[in-house]
Amino acid sequence: MSIEQFNYCEIPAEAEALRGQVRDFLQENLADFPPLARADSWMGFDPEFSRKLAARGWVGMALPKQYGGADATPFERYVVIEELLAAGAPVSAHWFADRQSGPQILTYGSQQQRDFHLPAICRGERFFCIGMSEPGSGSDLASIKSRAVKQGDKWILNGQKVWTTNAHRAHYMIGLFRSSDSDSRHGGMSQFLIDLRLPGVTVRPIKDLTGSEHFNEVFFDNVELTADDIIGAEGQGWHQVTAELAVERSGPERFLSSMALLKTLIDVVGAAPDKLQAKEIGRLTARLVTLRQMSLAVTQQLQEGQNPAWAASCVKDLGSVFEQEIPELAQLLTDIAPTAQGGCDHALVLAHLMQQAPSFSLRGGTREILRGIIAKGLGLR
């Protein structure tokens, strides 16, 4: 791997043409959406909004037309999602299905699974969560212990997942389970499509440090799946999950989480910033412009069918440093204290993002994991 994977590219005209439509849609549907709500970025959950977006064809748009998608190119999807993210639209409900579960089902799923799930995803009616981490397996995902045991024509699931975003309001999980013993550390795992209403599934929300409930622990107590609920090949779970993680890490949500704060900061600083304010806002802007170009280079790789894992890790690591630094710089540049209640928009947004920021370098892989992937690509491991 080398930095030569990163090459400047321009968004094709047919993709760029979507931008105005998305902006008009947001103007129509989110005109009075307050800055604090926008600061929730892709954690904002609003099924009604997801369905409206789906009605415009912008959920599952990269999926084939036969399943209700739009056969959209990676660049077309990029334009739509970056506009949604930059505006802080509440996209969380459909986000995981749109980004990874839908494509995962399309790539590895059976015909029956595709027919059953993909049209519902594209209608914005079926939401997914991702079952990877466990209490003893965070960064070390290959050490998972949750098991799937074949009994006749059934799979029986036992174990526990944790930090599962949206499990309390999603319909399905794609979960990684140990399905056989294997000598290889990365062998013997499989992915399953799990209806979260099944008997034996218990979902318990975990409050995050702000008191909000986004992530959960999910318990599996002799949950019975049919033989058809495995996704992809038995024992190929690690390979599939690695491909899924590359997609999970590749998008602009990895550097746009603090956009709401950058905008309120520019608002409070005003049209005539002092030197320090101008310099720091200028630096942030240069980094944003560049991260976006890097992200487009990753999109180009997706478009060309290349594996974006290495380049996506670079963008995500640099991106999370960027979005974490914005609340810190806001503290350096103005004398406005963060407020959890009351106060101006900027104070509220600052408080919110300051507290969310630690999650930016956890979700989707810690910075240590990402730097390990990058180092491996450089021939250092």
Place this chain on the structure above:
Amino acid sequence: MKEILEATLEKLFADQLQPEQLIASEQTQWQAPLWTLIEDSGFSLAMVPEALGGAQASWHELVGVIELCGKFCLPLPLPESIFANWLLGCCGAEPITGPVSIAAEHNLTVHNGKVTGEMRNVPWGRSVSQVVAVIGGEQPLVVVMAPSVSCTVTETTNIAGEPRDHLQFEQAVAELTVPLAAGLTEQVVLLGGAMLRTAQISGALAESMLLATSYVNERVQFGRPLAKFQVVQHQLAVLAEHAAATRVAVQAAFAQSSGALAELALMTAKIVAAEAAGIGASTAHGVHGAIGFTHEYRLHLLTRRLWSWRSEFGSEAYWAEQLGQAVCRAGAEQYWPTITRQELSA
């Protein structure tokens, strides 16, 4: 054309630019035979319009060439000559075949064809045959001055031993004055110089990274190569991220510059490249240990240039302030549209 230009120049540089020669150039200065080779190869005329006898290459096609000048630490003003001839070509003027430099900082005034004032920090000002500058005003003028016949030179060098001279002119006759092309602003030399330095930084940074990664794979301590230590791996991973960021930002700046230079992309590239230069030099030295701090080992040829180039034609601080003021002036509502349009609000 891009690939042919790069392959040709890389071969020429690989043959001609050994570390010993670079070190010698810092003492003896002007490398006349090497300049002749480069001039004969036609690179300094690469962007001259076909009508004026050039190859009419685009900035997009030239980015790799300027990066090679950085990678090989070329101790000659080829980037400056390419830019000067592009600027002259834009204004319909004949190209200059000899070595030509550019002056972004000056207080020149022109009366009846006679020029007075000082140019500051002119790359290889003491040695070039001509220097190009733009004098602002209602009708900005491009002037070409010949330092060897008409000025007092105060010799100054940057920390890489590259001449950055101050040239004082008193009632000197301009070699040429021509109105600045419509669509270009009097900032064009500053922007253009910044653009050249970003690509040179990109080339030198990628080369520093290669040196660092190969060194940590060879050097053994505590019974294993340094590369096997996680703390070393993570430092180089961060360096790679910044080198990748610089590469893309620089490519964007060049690709988006055609008739006029792409202001937002250029400011962005200089800010990002300058920051990366500091991080890159520090990390490359850090993982090299004491050997990297010696005169004998070639890392310093790259890092002393990174430390110099990041400050030339506007430092990170200068461009960051300009960019910050521009986006604040436009306001929060215009912020995201500016990013996607890749162009500052008027």
